[in-house]
Amino acid sequence: MTAEAMVTSPFAGVAADGDRPLRIALLTYKGNPFCGGQGVYVRHLSRELVRLGHTVEVIGAQPYPVLDEGATLTELPSLDLYRQPDPFRTPGRGEYRDWIDLLEVGTMWTGGFPEPLTFSLRARRHLAARAGEFDVVHDNQTLGYGLLADLGAPLVTTIHHPITVDRRLDLAAAKGQSRLKRVSVRRWYGFTRMQKRVARRLPSVLTVSGSSRLEIIEDLGVAEDRIHVVHIGADTDLWSPDPAVAEVPGRIVTTSSADVPLKGLVHLVEALAKLRTEQPDAHLVVVGRRAERGPVAKAIETYGLQDAVRFVKGITDAELVDLVRSAQVACVPSLYEGFSLPAAEAMATGTPLVATTGGAIPEVAGPDGETCLAVPPGDADALAAALGRLLGDGELRARLGAAGRDRVLSRFTWAAAARGTVAHYRAAIARAGRTR
Incomplete structure (x- = not known):
């Protein structure tokens, strides 16, 4: 106009x-x-x-x-x-x-x-x-x-x-x-x-x-x-379940726009290293830019996770939604969030969520054990335990995924x-x- x-x-x-x-x-x-x-x-x-x-x-x-x-x-x-x-x-x-x-x-x-x-x-x-x-x-x-x-x-x-x-x-x-x-x-x-x-x-x-x-x-x-x-x-028409998208065993997806302490990605990388000692097919896809230097790059190298952590950026909305749908678990490891759109969007697809209790994340993700698995921010051991629990329990994943979508539809559109x-x-x- x-x-x-x-x-x-x-x-x-x-x-x-x-x-x-x-x-x-x-x-x-x-x-x-x-x-x-x-x-x-x-x-x-x-x-x-x-x-x-x-x-x-x-x-x-x-x-x-x-x-x-x-x-x-x-x-x-x-x-x-x-x-x-x-x-x-x-x-x-x-x-x-x-x-x-x-x-x-x-x-x-x-x-x-x-x-x-x-x-x-x-x-x-x-x-x-x-x-x-x-x-x-x-x-x-x-x-x-x-x-x-x-x-x-x-x-x-x-x-x-x-x-x-x-x-x-x-x-x-x-x-x-x-x-x-x-x-x-x-x-x-x-x-x-x-x-x-x-x-x-x-x-x-x-x-x-x-x-x-x-x-x-x-x-x-x-x-x-x-x-x-x-x-x-979330855009609940776009971010929605699709049974036609195949679930990839061991896949964990997270969104991290920058390698900064606030996002807690380094703690998720540490958790992945611990998790893979018991579940070697566990791997991480990060929606965001790979930093060539910094704490995350150092942790990936230290733990030998070069083949277990992949970064993607510049993909279409449809590709991003399918990526989240393909994950067995979505994770928000942030130390603090003012809201957490990635949590709401992952829940809207029916993908089960592991999230910290930093900032407003509990307000979005809901009660521990009802709509997500909640862990303290900055605690790699707790992250590893929660991720391992979800990866190993298909019934729990289905229950949390369905409850998460219901929560978004009723509260966050x-x-x-x-x-x-x-x-x-x-x-x-x-x-x-x-x-x-």
């Missing part, structure tokens, strides 16, 4: 809730559709908002999100300093467009992560030039200073979880390493100071779990009455997430109207 059409006919039709359709600007500073939860969130939420009758324009930077039919994408490009295969690159002279680009490069050169700030500044400028075109602006965890300006419409912000949690875990993992390494971690997470200041001034914050809500209140200082839980979920989000859009618009 063109900008002219949005301006001249903003209230045509009726939305699914019986009220007028909304014109929504959905901001995402990073929308990678193949790893990380933010790109998944933008894709599925925008699709369901359109199905409810609303107009959704996603405004994003690289890597750009993949969108389903109905939502439109407006590219607001950064300098893409972290792209593969040349991350931390220095742009050529002709690439610089303005002072925001200089700020982006200068922050990277000094070891910081600039994208939340620089995207927010570009978004502020973009929205100022389009004042009156949107009923609501929805920010997907940018939390940059630029979004504190008048954006021409009420602002609603989603915080999946506070990045201060990642900072704590990365600093803990850096203990015993060089002083330079610890200073580097602190500098990289320097943007979290900005996010804390911005979050405290936001009028309406959405988050994806009760666990994240408590973390945001404690870590970011957001007032309790300004933060609301809207659970996200994107359609329900979209309806809950629209309710908060309308509340934000009503508040803004009262304060004018």
Whole structure:
């Protein structure tokens, strides 16, 4: 839909809730559709908002999100300093467009992560030039200073979880390493100071779990009455059981978008080494990029698991779903998750789940022994025992798989997430109207 059409006919039709359709600007500073939860969130939420009758324009930077039919994408490009295969690159002279680009490069050169700030500044400028075109602006965890300006419409912000949690875990993992390494971690997470200041001034914050809500209140200082839980979920049409997909004996599947302590992949590799002493056909497929160095690569080499751990990336949605369906067990070994889409998606396929109790994972995966097998985060022995128990008990796998899908269908769908989000859009618009 063109900008002219949005301006001249903003209230045509009726939305699914019986009220007028909304014109929504959905901001995402990073929308990678193949790893990380933010790109998944933008894709599925925008699709369901359109199905409810609303107009959704996603405004994003690289890597750009993949969108389903109905939502439109407006590219607001950064300098893409972290792209593969040349991350931390220095742009050529002709690439610089303005002072925001200089700020982006200068922050990277000094070891910081600039994208939340620089995207927010570009978004502020973009929205100022389009004042009156949107009923609501929805920010997907940018939390940059630029979004504190008048954006021409009420602002609603989603915080999946506070990045201060990642900072704590990365600093803990850096203990015993060089002083330079610890200073580097602190500098990289320097943007979290900005996010804390911005979050405290936001009028309406959405988050994806009760666990994240408590973390945001404690870590970011957001007032309790300004933060609301809207659970996200799985695309249960796509993520569904299919008996035609053959189960591969010993296969364990996990999703790990990065080799960082938060994801706990190194503990799963250690658990696999223990497990294979009793079940030698056990093997792991990791949906994510293989790191050539780091704790996971070292553990794979130390335990001689080169032939037992495979990494896959860039596969289609259908291929990913079939991969999960083919596993005897799905595993979420994270030390912390603000929600855990991989848990919900695996459960939706009927694949039995082993998951830690880190962060919001129990809120998604459900009670130990009823819908999953739960273990403490960071405990390789407990992971190995739970994985071995499931691999060796077909009846238990069938029971947990069926119960897991039922739990997702009843609690965690994107359609329900979209309806809950629209309710908060309308509340934000009503508040803004009262304060004018």
